[in-house]
Amino acid sequence: xxxxxxxxxxxxxxxxxxxxxxxxxxxxxxxxxxxxxxxxxxxxxxxxxxxxxxxxxxxxxxxxxxxxxxxxxxxxxxxxxxxxxxxxxxxxxxxxxxxxxxxxxxxxxxxxxxxxxxxxxxxxxxxxxxxxxxxxxxxxxxxxxxxxxxxxxxxxxxxxxxxxxxxxxxxxxxxxxxxxxxxxxxxxxxxxxxxxxxxxxxxxxxxxxxxxxxxxxxxxxxxxxxxxxxxxxxxxxx
Amino acid sequence: xxxxxxxxxxxxxxxxxxxxxxxxxxxxxxxxxxxxxxxxxxxxxxxxxxxxxxxxxxxxxxxxxxxxxxxxxxxxxxxxxxxxxxxxxxxxxxxxxxxxxxxxxxxxxxxxxxxxxxxxxxxxxxxxxxxxxxxxxxxxxxxxxxxxxxxxxxxxxxxxxxxxxxxxxxxxxxxxxxxxxxxxxxxxxxxxxxxxxxxxxxxxxxxxxxxxxxxxxxxxxxxxxxxxxxxxxxxxxx
DNA sequence: TCTTATATGTGCTAAAGCGCACATAGCAAA
DNA sequence: TTTGCTATGTGCGCTTTAGCACATATAAGA
Numbered sequence: 001x002x003x004x005x006x007x008x009x010x011x012x013x014x015x016x017x018x019x020x021x022x023x024x025x026x027x028x029x030x031x032x033x034x035x036x037x038x039x040x041x042x043x044x045x046x047x048x049x050x051x052x053x054x055x056x057x058x059x060x061x062x063x064x065x066x067x068x069x070x071x072x073x074x075x076x077x078x079x080x081x082x083x084x085x086x087x088x089x090x091x092x093x094x095x096x097x098x099x100x101x102x103x104x105x106x107x108x109x110x111x112x113x114x115x116x117x118x119x120x121x122x123x124x125x126x127x128x129x130x131x132x133x134x135x136x137x138x139x140x141x142x143x144x145x146x147x148x149x150x151x152x153x154x155x156x157x158x159x160x161x162x163x164x165x166x167x168x169x170x171x172x173x174x175x176x177x178x179x180x181x182x183x184x185x186x187x188x189x190x191x192x193x194x195x196x197x198x199x200x201x202x203x204x205x206x207x208x209x210x211x212x213x214x215x216x217x218x219x220x221x222x223x224x225x226x227x228x229x230x231x232x233x234x235x236x237x238x
Numbered sequence: 239x240x241x242x243x244x245x246x247x248x249x250x251x252x253x254x255x256x257x258x259x260x261x262x263x264x265x266x267x268x269x270x271x272x273x274x275x276x277x278x279x280x281x282x283x284x285x286x287x288x289x290x291x292x293x294x295x296x297x298x299x300x301x302x303x304x305x306x307x308x309x310x311x312x313x314x315x316x317x318x319x320x321x322x323x324x325x326x327x328x329x330x331x332x333x334x335x336x337x338x339x340x341x342x343x344x345x346x347x348x349x350x351x352x353x354x355x356x357x358x359x360x361x362x363x364x365x366x367x368x369x370x371x372x373x374x375x376x377x378x379x380x381x382x383x384x385x386x387x388x389x390x391x392x393x394x395x396x397x398x399x400x401x402x403x404x405x406x407x408x409x410x411x412x413x414x415x416x417x418x419x420x421x422x423x424x425x426x427x428x429x430x431x432x433x434x435x436x437x438x439x440x441x442x443x444x445x446x447x448x449x450x451x452x453x454x455x456x457x458x459x460x461x462x463x464x465x466x467x468x469x470x471x472x473x474x475x476x
Numbered sequence: 477t478c479t480t481a482t483a484t485g486t487g488c489t490a491a492a493g494c495g496c497a498c499a500t501a502g503c504a505a506a
Numbered sequence: 507t508t509t510g511c512t513a514t515g516t517g518c519g520c521t522t523t524a525g526c527a528c529a530t531a532t533a534a535g536a
Contacts, residue, residue: 065383068462073386075379090372091365092473097379119368122358127329130357133371134328137378141313141335144382145303148311148422151522175483184386186524191484207483207532224306235330390493413513424494429514445502445513 013057014107015081015237016128024124028115032108039104039173043084044095050088052109056080059105060166062182064098073147073184074159076140077102079166081233082132088112089119089129102182103167103174131236138232146225152185153193157222159183160203164212165230175208197221251295252345253319253475254366262362269348277342277411281322282333288326290347294318297343298404300420302336311385311422312397314378315340317404319471320370326350327357327367340420341405341412369474376470384463390423391431395460397421398441402450403468413446435459 010029012018020028037059044050046066054061061078075097078084087096093112118125146155159182163172180190194210197203202218204211212218219226248267250256258266275297282288284304292299299316313335316322325334331350356363384393397420401410418428432448435441440456442449450456457464 063379065379067383067387071387073383075382087372087375090368092369092372096372096376120360130328131330134325134330134334136375137325138334140375140378140382141301141303144313144378144385145305145309145311145422147382147386149305149309177483184383187484188486188525189523191486192523195485205484232334415513425514426495426516427493429516430493433515443514 012055012108013080014055014083016083016125016132017055017108019128019237020124027118028110028125031110031114033110034106035109036106037101037104039101041101043099043101045098046095048095050085050093050095050112052085053088053112053115054084054107054109056083056105056107056166058166058168059101059107060103060163061099062102064100064182066098071184072098072181074182075143076136077162077166080107081166081236082136085112086129086133086136089116102178103163103172105167128236135232135236139229142225142228146223147184150223150225152183152189153196154221154223155183155185156190156193157197157202157218158226160197160210160212161215161218161222161226162229164215170212172210172212173208174210250293250346251318252293252321254321254370255293255346257366257475258362265356266348266352266363269352270346271348272344273347274344275339275342277339279339281337281339283336284333286333288323288331288333288350290323291326291350291353292322292345292347294321294343294345294404296404296406297339297345298341298401299337300340302338302420304336309422310336310419312420313381314374315400315404318345319404319474320374323350324367324371324374327354340416341401341410343405366474373470373474377467380463380466384461385422388461388463390421390427391434392459392461393421393423394428394431395435395440395456396464398435398448398450399453399456399460399464400467402453402456408450410448410450411446412448414443 010025035054037056043054043061056079058080061084062074063076063078064072065075066072084099085095115125119129146158156179159179160172163174164170176190176194177187180187183190194203194205198205200217200221202214202221204213248263273292275294281292281299294317296318299322300312301314301316302310303313304310322337323333353363357367384396394417397417398410401412402408414428414432415425418425421428432441432443436443438455438459440452440459442451
């Protein structure tokens, strides 16, 4: 808290912060505060005013839409490849959806105001944000198709891969219950699907811990949506 | 073609063009060409280079994601409230998805280059585009949830309402077959759903013509997604 | 060790929707 | 009028998944 602004050499695992150099970075440094992000922490709920943007070094945010009767579905995820709260930079600071920490981690946060100013400059931050929105549009569109057309088992595989990409280690702290909420599916259906993935030797799990044991196999089994989304984000850093 | 650039008083039903005044408008006028948009015309296919942006006065574009095995689902629609090809303004001119004219109409098109320049200016066009992207993110997210959680009949109602909003008159040129593709559903399932909406007195249809006979009833029957999306776009012009 | 909360296993019924086959009906061109 | 194409109606079996209910197992804490 007290040593909020990193000085001198700055380093981060966040792809966006990492891509900034010179003045583009210098202007932001004073506003970056390190934060710990515990599992379950809600960054924004629907219609909340966005005050901070979060740049993760590790961990994963679930971006969730909420239906009229309280049902939810994840429409996208955010990890070190991006930052949360982009919509706050688009002329209105209210959050479109619910965003919460799905996998714990750490990163930096910055008040939204200096970043709004940055968006008015045709600089590196604006450019990266635009690219990120492009990838975000691709992700959310592909997820929409996936939600409609693919089976729970494939969607679970895809989702575990996306988690695995953004979290250090092979052991993911995830319960069937939570995965079900994210996938917009029934808990028993997820248990069914997870059981099948386990039978195929792709994962093992026990009481809230899912271990990815055969990453290539999981990729092969997942629907093409995983690859399409990953490819879109790979272009960000290419 | 020859009288491409409207001069003097300019008027359009397109909300974005309409919102521009003074210099912000003047800079674009030389690039605007009137276009007719016949049903079925493909504006961009996946990975196509985006050369023109389309500003509709009337009609509707379907934004469609395409799966590995050729299956498709609509992930969003565009009418006079926006313009097509926003992703071309985000650092890469390749199209993320397939975009085609679902309901015929007319409008203007402009080469992408002057609009890319415009995006580097903190002017009215950039501002409107940002707001539009915000609404687009909201639409596509809500559609994703809808695709996952709501029944075909509700989704059909929602889709017909979105068509109705963007097309002049109550008679929509739509076949069950085409609606099925857009909804990512079976043709027979759409026939089933359409039959039920007709039984309820909300629509009538025959051979590629769907007539909305009870608009308020259709709104009441549709899932909340319609209202949420409409509300988000209403903020654009508020 | 005992207790308790939570995570997972499993069995059942039912609904939704797919996928296919085939019938019929309306429209248009010859 | 005839022909043919396209749009819609309909029936049926099948898969997936929802939605329950309840059993069991594991971890954490008293």
